[in-house]
Amino acid sequence: MAATDPLASFAATLDARLTSDGVVVLSPLDVERSLTLLTAVAVVAPTLRADCCMLDPWYNKGLGGTRDDYTDYIVGLLDGAARVAPHTYLWGFPEIVARFVDRLPEPLTLTAWLTWYYKNNPSVIRGWRSAQMTCLHLSRPDGVLHPEAFLNEAQLAKQAEGKLRYLPGPPSVIESALLVGFIGRTEQTGHPSQKPVAVYEPLVKMATVEGDLLVDPMCGSGTTGAVARTLGRRAVLADVEADYVTMVEQRLGIRRLTVPATVLRALDRT
Ligand SMILES: C[S@@+](CC[C@H](N)C(=O)[O-])C[C@H]1O[C@@H](n2cnc3c(N)ncnc32)[C@H](O)[C@@H]1O
Numbered sequence: 001m002a003a004t005d006p007l008a009s010f011a012a013t014l015d016a017r018l019t020s021d022g023v024v025v026l027s028p029l030d031v032e033r034s035l036t037l038l039t040a041v042a043v044v045a046p047t048l049r050a051d052c053c054m055l056d057p058w059y060n061k062g063l064g065g066t067r068d069d070y071t072d073y074i075v076g077l078l079d080g081a082a083r084v085a086p087h088t089y090l091w092g093f094p095e096i097v098a099r100f101v102d103r104l105p106e107p108l109t110l111t112a113w114l115t116w117y118y119k120n121n122p123s124v125i126r127g128w129r130s131a132q133m134t135c136l137h138l139s140r141p142d143g144v145l146h147p148e149a150f151l152n153e154a155q156l157a158k159q160a161e162g163k164l165r166y167l168p169g170p171p172s173v174i175e176s177a178l179l180v181g182f183i184g185r186t187e188q189t190g191h192p193s194q195k196p197v198a199v200y201e202p203l204v205k206m207a208t209v210e211g212d213l214l215v216d217p218m219c220g221s222g223t224t225g226a227v228a229r230t231l232g233r234r235a236v237l238a239d240v241e242a243d244y245v246t247m248v249e250q251r252l253g254i255r256r257l258t259v260p261a262t263v264l265r266a267l268d269r270t
Contacts, residue, residue: 006262010073011045017257018234023225025248026238027258031057034217035080036267037259042084050085050236051212053167054202054224056195059092063192071099079105085205086143087111090136090194094260095151099132104138112143116199120180134167135203144170149205170202189247191221199209200227208233221246 017024027033035053053109055077058064067073074090077228081088082105094115101110114135123129127197139145147169153161158164177183178196186198200223204214210232216224220239225248228235239245 008044008264011041015047022255023228023235023252025245026257027243027256028245029238030240031217037083038215041085048216052087052207052214053081053085054089054216055081056091057218073206075103082108086140089139089203094134107140108138111139112172115173117173117175120177146206174199189251194221195223197226204231222242222251225252
């Protein structure tokens with residue numbers, strides 16, 4: 001493709017920024033557009049093929065608004081995510097996420113139903129106090145898992161001697177406190193739905209290795225980027241809200257990469 005092609009030129013800039021900064025946040029962009037953009041970019045630049053997509057939309061429960069077509073909407077996003085990466089993590093409340101299990105678009109299948117368990121929800125509503133969120137780990141047939149990343153020293157030694165009889169994975173329940181009040185104060189950004197780094201780390205380790213590329217098209221405060229930094233992965237982040245893009249810039253010490261209008265127009269024509 002000619003060097004003057006807007007998409008190829010954007011891909012080259014994105015690649016260079018990932019090489020220098022490790023994490024890139026795009027100018028405010030709707031999730032459907034960023035998934036289309038990243039699918040197209042990977043065609044012209046194989047180094048930008050993503051390995052894992054984190055999808056953490058609003059939950060259709062008050063905060064962030066509700067939509068009648070939520071199930072169809074999320075299934076559409078899963079379809080877009082499956083084009084971008086072999087692994088997708090979809091977040092939500094269990095009673096809502098349950099609907100997607102029977103509606104997974106091909107070629108995604110359920111790899112694991114993960115639970116984030118926290119005891120410190122400050123809700124004072126009478127009745128059951130919410131203490132969990134669900135994350136579906138969905139994979140394409142080419143998605144490779146990395147349970148070896150969770151071996152301890154003794155298990156690694158046994159493995160080196162060829163004596164490890166099975167490869168134990170991490171538990172599917174991740175216990176980590178909500179970032180509220182004094183808990184995780186230095187990590188808190190002010191985003192109303194920020195996930196703790198400790199919750200995202202095992203997800204990233206299971207689906208990727210060092211140097212791999214993460215995509216988070218509804219990135220909020222940029223937790224995926226923070227984890228990418230710690231674990232030596234690259235990440236492309238996007239959010240529709242300008243304030244959250246600014247929040248990510250401040251949190252990670254990076255500046256946004258503007259997606260040129262010519263690139264967006266070209267995508268709209270596809
Ligand atoms: C649940 S929050 C993500 C929180 C994030 N995982 C974190 O740890 O900070 C959902 C995010 O999706 C963003 N969002 C909502 N609708 C969007 C859309 N159509 N396109 C892109 N982002 C969107 C919101 O602005 C919000 O920041």
